[in-house]
Amino acid sequence: MIKQLTVVEKKNVSIDFTPFESKFKALADQKRLQIMYELTQRGNTCVCDLVEILDTPQSKLSYHLKILLDAGLILRETRGTWSYYELNHSEVNRILSPEICCIFRK
Numbered sequence: 001m002i003k004q005l006t007v008v009e010k011k012n013v014s015i016d017f018t019p020f021e022s023k024f025k026a027l028a029d030q031k032r033l034q035i036m037y038e039l040t041q042r043g044n045t046c047v048c049d050l051v052e053i054l055d056t057p058q059s060k061l062s063y064h065l066k067i068l069l070d071a072g073l074i075l076r077e078t079r080g081t082w083s084y085y086e087l088n089h090s091e092v093n094r095i096l097s098p099e100i101c102c103i104f105r106k
Contacts, residue, residue: 015103023095026071031056032064036087039074044086 026032031054038053039045047065051058065085068074072091077084094100 020095020100022071023073023091026067026073027095029064029067031060032068035061035064035068035085036073036092039085039087044077044084047083047085050085 027036034054035050038050042049042053045053047058047061050056050065051061054061056064065074065076069076069085073088073095074085075088077086
């Protein structure tokens, strides 16, 4: 079954792209994409494990995690002294949705 989208002609309609700017900037980095991929594969993962999995110093990993977190693409849960991260599936699905992609198609 093929799902068809309704394409609405949007003339003289102003679209605010500001909410998407940080999200697309966060996605425009190979290391952050790799982090997101690992979280997709593993689910809720401790930062201590991500350091080993990605073979990245903790300070550099924290930098990338903060960017992804601020963009709303990942979620963090603190347990004791450790932080656990997981992909924010609803936000990733919204960014990659056909409705967003259709804005840029004729």
